Amino acid sequence: MDSNSSKGVSTHASWTSAISSFMLSHLANVVAGGTRTSSGFKAVHLNACARAINERFNSTLTGEQIKNHLKTWQRKFTKKNRLRKVSSASWDEKKFIITLDDEHYNGYIE
Template sequence: MFRFVLEKMCGFIKTGVRTDKGFKEVHLTTVAKALFEHCGIDVSSTQVYNHPRKWRQRWITITRLRDLSEAQWCDDSKCIILERSPKDVEFLNVPIANYDEMHTIFSFSLATDKYAAACDGAFADDELVAFTNMIFAVKDFAQAIRDNKPTYMHPDLYNTVMDMLGFPRRVSWWR
């Protein structure tokens, strides 16, 4: 049943019907009806909407484990090879069930580490050059602001301003 629901949601994504906030009500209802026809299980669109929560939590754990520097990834068997904590043992050194479906459904919203620009891969060369140039431009701009701060202040300026009406007598941040 889980695989059936995930496959239906993947089918919707591949046709481009998912919004940035998830699936529309009409698509959730379609999955609920298809599940009833396939398995005879009567579920509501709300239950279909809540179904991916468990799978999303699994996906978050899987992506965290994959991004560990000591982890190795076997793309053929969809398996994380790692000696790690016992709480993550269900995802380690065994093929991950429904990995492709979880990747299709959840990967768009989990931009992490080297995939922060696009979920399909790392920065392209031209994007990397543009990003690097932007970093240098911002650093140069910040340095120009630091270089142009006033270095001279008339010795009587503070007392003159403090004697004006409307200013408090004691301003600690000025001196």
């Protein structure tokens, strides 16, 4: 998770599930605290999140990396939500996954 901003080079961040979870919780707490985010998180919130992660996990993330990772989570959520709404989709309570029969699954991934 190194970033070499003096040379304008940023390396790809390694996101563990613990760091992702911390990021999502931190940003959820910003919203729970009354901050309006209808137009997205402001740089000040993303930078504060990066600082909190860096302190907790001894990393060097930037606010921009937080923003990009949040976009990744938003894309994943959108895809899962769209799949969940497929009429033949069901929920497996034991595995916590969305399931489809073979016919619908093959049609969906094509």
